[in-house]
Amino acid sequence: MSSRKPPPPRVEPPNVPRERPGPAGGRRDANRRRRLAELCAAAEELFLAEGIAAVTVDQIVARAGVAKGSFYRYVRDTEELVATMIQPLADAMRAAITCAHAALESADAAATLTAIYRDLAAQLADAALAHPGLTTIYLQEARAPRVGPRRPICALSDEVERAAVTLTRAARDHGLLRTDYDLRVSALAAIGAADRILFAHLSDEFSGDPRDTVTDLVSVILDGVRSR
Amino acid sequence: MSSRKPPPPRVEPPNVPRERPGPAGGRRDANRRRRLAELCAAAEELFLAEGIAAVTVDQIVARAGVAKGSFYRYVRDTEELVATMIQPLADAMRAAITCAHAALESADAAATLTAIYRDLAAQLADAALAHPGLTTIYLQEARAPRVGPRRPICALSDEVERAAVTLTRAARDHGLLRTDYDLRVSALAAIGAADRILFAHLSDEFSGDPRDTVTDLVSVILDGVRSR
DNA sequence: GAATAACGTGACCGCTTAGTCACCATTCTA
DNA sequence: TAGAATGGTGACTAAGCGGTCACGTTATTC
Numbered sequence: 001m002s003s004r005k006p007p008p009p010r011v012e013p014p015n016v017p018r019e020r021p022g023p024a025g026g027r028r029d030a031n032r033r034r035r036l037a038e039l040c041a042a043a044e045e046l047f048l049a050e051g052i053a054a055v056t057v058d059q060i061v062a063r064a065g066v067a068k069g070s071f072y073r074y075v076r077d078t079e080e081l082v083a084t085m086i087q088p089l090a091d092a093m094r095a096a097i098t099c100a101h102a103a104l105e106s107a108d109a110a111a112t113l114t115a116i117y118r119d120l121a122a123q124l125a126d127a128a129l130a131h132p133g134l135t136t137i138y139l140q141e142a143r144a145p146r147v148g149p150r151r152p153i154c155a156l157s158d159e160v161e162r163a164a165v166t167l168t169r170a171a172r173d174h175g176l177l178r179t180d181y182d183l184r185v186s187a188l189a190a191i192g193a194a195d196r197i198l199f200a201h202l203s204d205e206f207s208g209d210p211r212d213t214v215t216d217l218v219s220v221i222l223d224g225v226r227s228r
Numbered sequence: 229m230s231s232r233k234p235p236p237p238r239v240e241p242p243n244v245p246r247e248r249p250g251p252a253g254g255r256r257d258a259n260r261r262r263r264l265a266e267l268c269a270a271a272e273e274l275f276l277a278e279g280i281a282a283v284t285v286d287q288i289v290a291r292a293g294v295a296k297g298s299f300y301r302y303v304r305d306t307e308e309l310v311a312t313m314i315q316p317l318a319d320a321m322r323a324a325i326t327c328a329h330a331a332l333e334s335a336d337a338a339a340t341l342t343a344i345y346r347d348l349a350a351q352l353a354d355a356a357l358a359h360p361g362l363t364t365i366y367l368q369e370a371r372a373p374r375v376g377p378r379r380p381i382c383a384l385s386d387e388v389e390r391a392a393v394t395l396t397r398a399a400r401d402h403g404l405l406r407t408d409y410d411l412r413v414s415a416l417a418a419i420g421a422a423d424r425i426l427f428a429h430l431s432d433e434f435s436g437d438p439r440d441t442v443t444d445l446v447s448v449i450l451d452g453v454r455s456r
Numbered sequence: 457g458a459a460t461a462a463c464g465t466g467a468c469c470g471c472t473t474a475g476t477c478a479c480c481a482t483t484c485t486a
Numbered sequence: 487t488a489g490a491a492t493g494g495t496g497a498c499t500a501a502g503c504g505g506t507c508a509c510g511t512t513a514t515t516c
Contacts, residue, residue, distance in 0.1 A: 054375075250513065
């Protein structure tokens with residue numbers, strides 16, 4: 001992990017009181033967000049070091065410096081904490097994918113498709129760089145069995161992969177991708193390759209700008225796919 | 229998971245008594261191997277369903293139908309059980325890589341390199357098909373933090389990736405791979421892509437022969453890499 | 457064939473874990 | 487400004503966990 005430590009993510013509290021939540025920006029609202037951010041930051045450090053399934057609530061609250069009862073005031077359990085903490089990354093990924101779909105709607109040349117894919121890869125790399133810890137956890141756990149506290153990450157991964165397949169199919173339907181190669185294989189293979197390379201950058205196996213690495217990689221794979 | 233359920237793997241007991249192990253093929257030897265195979269089979273089922281870190285010794289021995297004290301007679305802890313159970317897959321992967329290196333030594337044409345890589349991919353796919361449960365667990369956990377019971381899987385993944393980079397570098401040194409593309413990026417991206425596709429086959433997201441899918445994928449990536 | 461190491465066992469031990477709770481403090485609503 | 491909802495707490499509860507143990511059985515060694 002690079003030495004740059006980003007600020008705790010701005011997460012949306014999943015459980016806000018119904019009757020007297022206090023005004024937006026009020027003391028209660030601010031305290032609630034701060035506490036939740038502290039819990040998320042503590043959980044992130046521990047999940048990176050040990051893996052989600054091995055981290056206990058006691059470890060999280062000790063690292064965050066809050067009482068155990070507070071943990072359960074803000075989240076139902078560890079799974080809900082995971083769902084909460086990955087929201088910023090999930091939002092950024094969804095934004096990148098939405099952007100790519102929009103660009104595809106108005107694309108009209110095969111060369112433009114390459115640019116769209118490269119831009120998508122760059123935006124996903126930017127999302128990763130904005131949330132290096134979360135992305136590392138995401139990449140570590142995305143293929144886990146879909147049970148327990150890792151489930152929100154697996155669900156996000158499933159969603160991203162479905163979107164990638166949908167995007168690739170739309171490209172073919174627009175006549176921008178002419179290949180006999182299986183669309184799902186190419187979409188999932190590209191994700192698998194990009195994920196591994198991103199993971200290498202985030203764990204300092206590689207140096208340099210990951211944006212460059214993953215956009216070049218996407219071109220390489222697209223060229224290979226087109227040659228079929 | 230396909231309905232075909234392979235027999236329990238033949239694993240080598242990690243802890244054999246020193247003084248009176250009994251003769252090879254004797255009652256004790258046979259019982260020891262059978263018990264260990266039962267523990268491995270039970271663990272595999274549970275690891276697939278819940279993930280390694282969430283499975284307890286009590287669950288494993290209950291599923292295997294052996295007493296808890298027996299568990300500790302045959303393995304030190306869950307980590308050693310994981311190391312033991314993945315040996316057949318590890319051996320098969322090492323054999324495939326060794327084969328590819330040997331083939332590379334006597335290769336003399338760029339087209340032969342494609343054949344070597346395809347053959348390697350096919351052999352790794354065969355290894356996966358011979359051990360579908362183990363491979364699925366491997367693919368689920370290979371990027372986990374390198375602590376705790378998942379460590380043997382992470383170590384195997386690191387070894388396989390180093391070997392892939394070494395193989396790619398040897399190909400370039402033999403003049404069989406001419407590209408300006410970063411060798412490590414191409415090696416790890418190919419593994420990342422192949423792993424995702426293999427995972428799709430093993431979890432029945434894809435039908436058809438995974439050998440065909442991954443060998444074609446390797447060609448696609450190699451073609452893309454060479455075009456740089 | 458007697459002796460010895462290895463095996464099989466499941467209760468047990470000490471500790472850990474998720475989640476709750478009752479009480480006091482704080483914030484905000486009417 | 488009084489009252490009510492919300493927050494903060496850490497001891498507590500009930501259950502679970504890793505790992506051990508002492509004893510009887512079995513297999514093998516000399």
